Amino acid sequence: MDERDRDGEGRARNARPRDALGRPLPRGAVGEERAPEGVVRAPEVALAEAQALLDAGRPFHAHEVLEDAWKSAPEEERQLWRGLAQLAVGLTHAARGNERGATTLLERGAGNVAGYAASPLHRVDVDGVVAWARALAAAPGTVTDPAASAPRLRG
Template structure:
């Protein structure tokens, strides 16, 4: 049995190469570049990076960025970052052709964002994202499919002031 790669704290790390939709490839395959587990970014930089990846139709990679934020930010922010990461995984499931999995993750992400409370930090548009995720989950399986534009949600509101949460 092959031992799984682990970080310095003993947590398992998946070092297998992945395709553009984040699916594991056989060991030794080229794959696409991975997002490092230890990103050291500000909350705004995490959001901007994740948005760039979503806009480029790389939802799995956006999920990895948002997961790094949830693991590296204070516990009080965990519902926010987990919710955002779950929305990105929901999009990933749509891209992979798994509407049932997408619906579960979109609804779970929306629920986590509801737990983020007020004020919402970093101009994250939780109300808009909750409505988007719920509407998208409700429309899965409808005739005509989902357009790629619907898979690029705006994570933040433009032009609104920052909350009192720490940067």
């Protein structure tokens, strides 16, 4: 018998509660409220929700919002949203102490976002976000408070 948690369509989904950095907690523990998955949000809403989660020290949860935006975005915007989601995961890894994972995702995310510098979409501060990501990628071990280390997505 399959003991894995499943969603309504039968896909494996871990239903364990999670902490603010997305780490699974024991079953029955009180965890952080999770952002619902698969929600299509207007770009302004997605950016505002992601920023609020980043400001609250919940970059893993911000990543989930940004990932939904990536998956539902028009083709010409997908790399921007993908890059922003990668940056949130990079901050998550830095806050968890995974410096190598943080560096990899921050650099990859910065590369995806940088392609929009000439024509920033949705008022995303492309130059500021890329500079933030590259600085953090150079020193990922400096994150002690993910809220204090969070980027400003818009200028």
